[in-house]
Amino acid sequence: MLDPRTSSVGVLGSGAAGLITAYTLLQDGFKDVTIITRDKTPGGVWADERVYPGLTINNVHGEFRFSPQPVPPAKSKTKRLSGFEMRDYMQKFAENYLQNKIHYGLEILKVTRANRSPSGWNVEVRDLNSNEQKTLQFDKIVLCTGVWMQQAFRSDEISPASAKTAAFKGRIFHSQNFRSELDRLHAEGQNESAFGEVVIVGGGKSAQDVASYLANKGVKVTIVFETTDAFLAVTSPLPDFIRRSRFLSIVSPHSTLNSRLERFLHTTSLGSNIAHFIWKQIIAGSFAAAEVSDDSPLKNTHDAFWGIRINDEGVPQPDGFHKLVKAGKINIVSPTRVASYSTDGDSVILNNGGKLRADTVVLATGYTSSWHPIFDEETSVDLGLNRHPPDPSLLQTENEWNDYVSLRNPPKAHPSGEQWASSIYRGIVPAKNLLNRDFAINGAVFTTNNGYAFEVTSHWISSYFLGDKNLKLPSSPEEALAHADRNSAWLRKRYPDMLLWANESYSSDLAFWTWPQVIDELLEDMGLKTYRSGGNWLTWPFKVIELQEIEHLKEERDELRGAGKQ
Known part of the structure; x- marks a missing residue:
């Protein structure tokens, strides 16, 4: 059987999700990993060409970072990193761990399935320096375009x-x-x-x-x-x-x-x-x-x-x-x-x-989805990327949470049938494409701790590409879609109308304050320890969550593989 590590992987986007995904794949032994970005520098929203004086990170200090690289003390009185400090952090990460892995100045025009067996992807790009168009080929794709590659939304x-x-x-x-x-x-x-x-x-x-x-x-x-x-x-x-x-x-x-x-x-x-x-x-x-x-x-x-x-x-x-x-x-x-x-x-x-x-x-009116410009309708349908109106027969799924007293008396919202359902399992894999193991997404889950979430997701994606037997997955695309539909029903009940506001390239899941629970679900999928911050029955809600908790996920996953749980 062909070793998945010999596969070529194209990571689309050089923001935080793209950088940590490429890093994790390389650490796991993938030899051919390439990041594609139209930007001149790494970082996505924190790229040098986007940050400006006064821009600050919307996270407490120490949250938005990666476990391999410490974050410097914030210089501001607010103890928040500025946009320039985040830019420097992302650039240093790229310099330390991703030398010669990022191809800058390449605008992604279209992503389609390649006409070769058993699978593969064509990524059509335009070199912004020479204006030359060319097609890059990859066995696997990780979509990390977030909201910053897309066109700004303007009514x-x-x-x-x-x-x-x-x-x-x-x-x-x-x-x-x-x-x-x-x-x-x-x-x-x-x-x-x-x-x-x-x-x-x-x-x-x-x-x-x-x-x-x-x-x-x-x-x-x-x-x-x-x-x-x-x-x-x-x-x-x-x-x-x-x-x-x-x-x-x-x-x-x-x-x-x-x-x-x-x-x-x-x-x-x-x-x-x-x-x-x-x-x-x-x-x-x-x-x-x-x-x-x-x-x-x-x-x-x-x-x-x-x-x-x-x-x-x-x-x-x-x-x-x-x-x-x-x-x-x-x-x-x-x-x-x-x-x-x-x-x-x-x-x-x-x-x-x-x-x-x-x-x-x-x-300052928001953004449209970064996915639509690069995936034509045929590819979107074939891949199962697009969200869809809820299946009328599944609208009663929302009744599953009727015993949640805290969710009674919600604000006025559009009827559930006028809202959306995601087709993305765990916010990572299009359900329809589950068994192909050649396409994943990092950065489409809305959380308040992007660094932690992106890093754990990158390990889940690597295990998925490697075909790890200990990674718990649905048995079929249909089961994966049912899971995605259930989660969408939950989001419609939990955050009325938010799926109408947030575009699909960062709303496959809305794990806002509850990101620790969602991350625990990903860790459980991989057979790894959950509730990593520790504590006893009384103190566990107040134990500080640190990035050091996940710095050895690769070794933990390797150990599971070596223990015959593959």
């Missing part, structure tokens, strides 16, 4: 095309291009004042970061949104046993309740009241820490319990978003949205009939 009403039709005279660009716009400005010998009056469309993290940077440069900024992200904030840093433990994951329900404490919190009235009280106190404390008054438009946030649009601000700083709003340096117009460009050429029209002057419009 038709506020798209650049609409701006042109309305003869808008100012600048217009998406927030993902903010760094390149800054570079262009500085190359012309101008400073940020050249942006004039800026209107930022959207209330998410990127909108807030751009607004904060410009306000700190003295630029007049107005940010427009209907609802902004919820956030966590404290007056002083929380102890690690609260913020870096399982505590928040336990007070957030998961599809399977594995402990008495979780069952108490989510299936009893008293426990549910306690769980909701904790969340209400967390959010109330966050508003207080950021000095957000009751009449502030910043109170127009998504629900922190029922949603996944939550930022972790830590200790608010004077030059941070919420304090700048309080100081009057950032103007907020909410709840409303930008509906169109005015025909006067220098303003935008709001859906409430108002008008805002704008010399520059920044669209």
Whole structure:
């Protein structure tokens, strides 16, 4: 039988998921591993061409990293790594472990099955330096494009095309291009004042970061949104046993309740009241820490319990978003949205009939899926990549969790039949392609601890490609699809309407606060120890989760193989 390690593996994307996936495959003995990216540097969202002053990581220090490489102390007062520090970390990781494995400046045009036996993939690319097009061939593919290879989402009403039709005279660009716009400005010998009056469309993290940077440069900024992200904030840093433990994951329900404490919190009235009280106190404390008054438009946030649009601000700083709003340096117009460009050429029209002057419009409006541009319909169908409307006969699956008292009285949402179901098993393998073992995804599961999640997922993928007998898999594509459908039913119940908001390239699973439970499921699949942070019946919810817990997963998997459990 052919050794899977002789297979050529193409890793599409050089973000965090792509880097750790390639590293793990190489450590497991795969000889021919190549990362393909259109970027000039590694890191994805943290690539040099995307980071800009004021961009900060939305994780507590020590979470977003990989076990082989320590993370340096944060230099900021918030104890959060800046975008530039994350860039340096990713570049150092690539230099240390992936020399000559990353092919930069290659834009992926199309991915199709190769016409060769028994399997294989063609990846059509364009060299951005020479404009030459060529086809690369791989036996296996790991899709790690995340949201950063994709085109920015812009509604038709506020798209650049609409701006042109309305003869808008100012600048217009998406927030993902903010760094390149800054570079262009500085190359012309101008400073940020050249942006004039800026209107930022959207209330998410990127909108807030751009607004904060410009306000700190003295630029007049107005940010427009209907609802902004919820956030966590404290007056002083929380102890690690609260913020870096399982505590928040336990007070957030998961599809399977594995402990008495979780069952108490989510299936009893008293426990549910306690769980909701904790969340209400967390959010109330966050508003207080950021000095957000009751009449502030910043109170127009998504629900922190029922949603996944939550930022972790830590200790608010004077030059941070919420304090700048309080100081009057950032103007907020909410709840409303930008509906169109005015025909006067220098303003935008709001859906409430108002008008805002704008010399520059920044669209912080989200992204479309990174998968659609590179997979044609035939390949998507053949692979089973696309999500689909829920099977009407399976809608009753949501009743499985009717005993979850904590999920009663959800916010108003679209009917389940109008939402989505994923076709991706564990958020990693398209169910239809399960038995081929030649395609996997890393980075499509939405979590709050990407470093830990990406690394464990990379080991699961490597075991899957190696054909490890100890890796527990469904017996058939049909069983895998049933599992994916069940998980989608759970997500529709747990996070109403979130599957309509999040695009499919990072919503195969929404393991937000409950990422420890989801990671334990992957570890259990591989036959490895779960609940690695330890503790006894009383202390386990508060034990700090560290990357050192998973630094020897390769050796553990090797031992299982050698013990005859292959």
